Amino acid sequence: MSNRPRGMSARADRLVTMSPTPDSAVRTYIEQHRAAFLDDLSEWLRIPSVSVRPDHAPDVRRSADWLAAKLGETGFPIVEVWPTEGAPAVFAEWPSGDDAAPTVLVYGHHDVQPAAREDGWDSDPFEPVLRDGRLYARGAADDKGQVFFHTLGVRAHLATTGRTAPAVNLKLIVEGEEESGSPHFRALVERHADRLAADAVIVSDTGMWAEDTPTVCTGMRGLAECEIRLYGPDQDIHSGSFGGAVANPATAVARLVAALHNEHARVAVPGFYDGVVELTDRERELFAELPFDEQRWLHTAKSHAAHGEAGHSTLERIWARPTAEVNGIGGGYQGPGSKTIIPSSAMVKLSFRLVAGQDPDHIEKAVRAWAADQVPAGIRSEITFSGATRPCLTPLDHPALQSVVRAMGRAFDSPVRFTREGGSGPAADLQDVLGAPVLFLGISVPSDGWHAPNEKVELALLLKGVETSAYLWGDLAASWGHAP
């Protein structure tokens, strides 16, 4: 998934939630099984399941088969490899046997980003290496490690509670095309909506604020994307002969973009903020409590000044406020030197990040109406919207979120804070199709180097993931179980 902000200072200032006592039996069980767990994970990491590379398609299939077999060994009574038009996904299900138990669906992916030694890796990206408490390999954090901690987690849950099945109806969906943009995922979810039905979705494909700051992500922004093309003269015309007397589509596209934001850097499209769920005072406090260092964040953003909607902090701007950004703009002559033309056409690619309460269809209507109003006489416009993603937001008082926070707090023996993601992801498809809230349980940290050379996972955090998983299912069943 997308990057998450860096810029944390050395320590958190204040408890956010009290952490219940950890369970020494769980820790003992994990300690006893960690060697085999790491051996298994390493075996999986050796499969170069690079979904964007057609020549690796057999590896992606092998990765799915490997995982399916391992989930069977783990004890899942139902394990299936689901084909798609692209790479296969793995589905597993382990019913609780308890009528009152909630159903939880875990999401992850088994495909990985491309990687090659010559990109700057210190070792073969597909030959895992343990060094200084870190496991280096492509996929160690994104996302095989984070999928895999659930296997030992559920075993620890059973072993330490004496159960033969999890306290919740546990389902897993592990897709094989996330690094390729999940082109077939929504169709897959729609096709198998009955099988995937759940009371909550747990996405294990995100991260925490920092090694010493365990956090739970409570939402991701949605996305609407469009391309606007403006057409002026039927062909490029001479800017001397005609300049000053006809509308220039490059000027028009610039004026359109300039009209996107007002002087407070708020999006000026009428209706854009309709329904936006504003941050509560408590949420703003929680954001402000994170040990955020703007200079460090700017360094990560490779940027030279913070800039955004007036009245909001940087974290609020990237996590909780909707945006309109230009991804590309073009028109006329862009080569060396000059060419005295009025271009025939110009275009802009815009993306809108959406927050809870915003509806991509409404945004499309609002943008179309706004754009039509901006286009001057003599210019014709064409707007194309591409696939939209809805925002996800888990209310802080949601009982399943409380369970995740308690389980993580026990594992980390530390207060748990809240973050969000500025990006967008396939989790939204699960939310939309299944009608279930999406929660995020990830133990990766910014230094893990997703999509970069020398990707790694911190072993200590990986095992905290196992431990969180071990606590989570019992907590969810106890605090959120249906009346029998």
Added chain:
Amino acid sequence: MSNRPRGMSARADRLVTMSPTPDSAVRTYIEQHRAAFLDDLSEWLRIPSVSVRPDHAPDVRRSADWLAAKLGETGFPIVEVWPTEGAPAVFAEWPSGDDAAPTVLVYGHHDVQPAAREDGWDSDPFEPVLRDGRLYARGAADDKGQVFFHTLGVRAHLATTGRTAPAVNLKLIVEGEEESGSPHFRALVERHADRLAADAVIVSDTGMWAEDTPTVCTGMRGLAECEIRLYGPDQDIHSGSFGGAVANPATAVARLVAALHNEHARVAVPGFYDGVVELTDRERELFAELPFDEQRWLHTAKSHAAHGEAGHSTLERIWARPTAEVNGIGGGYQGPGSKTIIPSSAMVKLSFRLVAGQDPDHIEKAVRAWAADQVPAGIRSEITFSGATRPCLTPLDHPALQSVVRAMGRAFDSPVRFTREGGSGPAADLQDVLGAPVLFLGISVPSDGWHAPNEKVELALLLKGVETSAYLWGDLAASWGHAP
């Protein structure tokens, strides 16, 4: 040179200047010599002097030599081929012998645009064809025909006045790189400024309004060009992770361009209009008297609506008002589909057409100061200006202009109206370096197809050019001669 507006209706409504009586002796002389004149011109047109094609460099040199020889035959006592770093120019001089005579420099060019039969020509572009009173060939109108009419013109002047030298000190400079942007012309003029010194420059490389509407062009716009590059993040960054919280250079470039014009389509750069010579009421009346049809003009402009500075007509906008146009804009992802980035940089190429009273150096300073004010925090800007061209404008009451109008009026036996050119050209270099006013004497019409297939010149108009030239030198000497 640049295109000129079309859109004339069938007839002019009102006399602009009274036309003096034509001279039957001149007409008889021209009639007697027209066949040889056309044979000579055709011979010149057979030389494919395409300056942009390196493989035609020998042809361009041959064209210069051919013209030099012909000017010698015409009677010019001084004829020289001047080399440049590119193609050679031809210089000729014919002193009047009269101390009171003004000195006039005629400008034209002997190179032509590329042309090939397969571009849509009905006949070989370098094998002139006479058909329906038109001579078809590349260069027939632009510009060999218009240079060449002066040769027979000066012979007719001498033959009908009994003189052995022209009534003015007559000089010609015929360059060989106009169709390549005259890259070495200014340096050539500076090098030979003493030889080229003149009281007035007559440019024969423009056109008239229409076959039935003889006009004299009284000015061309100047040109200042720049490229502005804006730099944001050090590399493209993820618009989900960082969007809404840092400045986007594509948005910034759009806001910059949008700030170029105010709501009245006036250029909003402070100081831009400093010194602009406003149209007099008489000039606006003269523009309004031209038989202009906006729908036909829009058709020529391949545009769908007129748009420009409030309070001015289309002709005023293209001829007499300064402009700011976007020639190109670009930044970020412009390929198919979408890419959720905040681009690292964006750029815009701007050109400013300037009118009398505007100084390109002042415009550069004004644009630099304005742009610096527009750039938001976190964005770095770079502005590069390329070579500028000054505007030319001949006052309507200039005695040399009055001579051109009278000579043309006698030749056409018709009132002469005034136009301007919206484009810019090397004539400005002559004005700047020589400090002489620039006048325009052209007999081409919009249908001649400059730079297009089937370029032609109307024989009747070509001979009116000869006749105008025959009347002009005597008129100039009589009405504008120095006190002896």
